[in-house]
Amino acid sequence: MTLLEVNNLRVGYRTRRGLLRAVDGISFQVEEGQNVGLIGESGCGKTTVVKTILQLLPRTAENEGEVFFQGRDLLTLGRAELDKIRWKEIALVPQSAMNALNPVIRIGDQIVEAIQAHEAITGTAARDRVAELFRLVGLDPKRANHNPHQFSGGMKQRSVIAMALALDPKLIIADEPTTGLDVLVQDQILRQIEEIHRHFNVSVLFVTHDIGIVAETCQRIAVMYAGKMAEYADALALFERPYHPYTLGLMKAYPSVRGSKRELVSIPGGPPDLAAPLSGCRFTPRCPFALEICRQDEPEMVETERGNYAACHRVADIDQMREEAGKARTWRAAATNLL
Numbered sequence: 001m002t003l004l005e006v007n008n009l010r011v012g013y014r015t016r017r018g019l020l021r022a023v024d025g026i027s028f029q030v031e032e033g034q035n036v037g038l039i040g041e042s043g044c045g046k047t048t049v050v051k052t053i054l055q056l057l058p059r060t061a062e063n064e065g066e067v068f069f070q071g072r073d074l075l076t077l078g079r080a081e082l083d084k085i086r087w088k089e090i091a092l093v094p095q096s097a098m099n100a101l102n103p104v105i106r107i108g109d110q111i112v113e114a115i116q117a118h119e120a121i122t123g124t125a126a127r128d129r130v131a132e133l134f135r136l137v138g139l140d141p142k143r144a145n146h147n148p149h150q151f152s153g154g155m156k157q158r159s160v161i162a163m164a165l166a167l168d169p170k171l172i173i174a175d176e177p178t179t180g181l182d183v184l185v186q187d188q189i190l191r192q193i194e195e196i197h198r199h200f201n202v203s204v205l206f207v208t209h210d211i212g213i214v215a216e217t218c219q220r221i222a223v224m225y226a227g228k229m230a231e232y233a234d235a236l237a238l239f240e241r242p243y244h245p246y247t248l249g250l251m252k253a254y255p256s257v258r259g260s261k262r263e264l265v266s267i268p269g270g271p272p273d274l275a276a277p278l279s280g281c282r283f284t285p286r287c288p289f290a291l292e293i294c295r296q297d298e299p300e301m302v303e304t305e306r307g308n309y310a311a312c313h314r315v316a317d318i319d320q321m322r323e324e325a326g327k328a329r330t331w332r333a334a335a336t337n338l339l
Contacts, residue, residue: 005068026049
């Protein structure tokens, strides 16, 4: 059953230069009990999607489209209705979670406050729940009486996850949940989230630039580029048979512990200016496979395999592109064209 459904979402920010189209017509779904990854480089619009779902956009933003959660369009709800959904139905593990806690209030009290804002519950019962949550995320319940500065980065992240779980939400949005943590702590946090997913059957929307995170944790993956959806597919299919040149580039720039050693090649150039007029495929200036049609016409999302989609004019040439994408000279040639 579909829990979250985003349809043709567009979000722009009003600037002195005009409207900056941060998200431009993306669609995806999150089913009950499913983990979905939303990936792309910094500035592609991932966090704007999160803020739109939770209706936390600034006044300079304007949006259109549909964001259905359990059949209700969140974009049409008032503040009071949204307050009942936020945290209790949809919880957020925010970006830079280490800075998300109030530095002068004990962590346990912050979680108790969130619980009592949504439920008629005594302080004693709320603190008992905090103790259970701390045990669940691998923290000593006694540490709930400590202030954030007494926690390490990994402990702060675990406490924020505990806060997100406080009201038993149906959907957790994890926005860059491992930012600023070393690789060992990152692995511990990801394992903790996956254990929570299995234990509570809660759906998770992972928002990240790290393709390794979604490979480990997600069943479906949506790849964003410059405010657009480049590819949307089952995780296994995406990693074994990517169809979009941007996805191919991401794969070739990420190291693998399997197979023979190979040169890692970054995608040349940078994303386009989203406040400037744009035409054609937005990845064209960086794409080694671009044709004239790519510069002129914006590609539509087409079904590549059952239930999987990509926005590329050259889907029919994918075998050739996959072979060429594995060669460093292919991407070096693209870099030359940018000069």
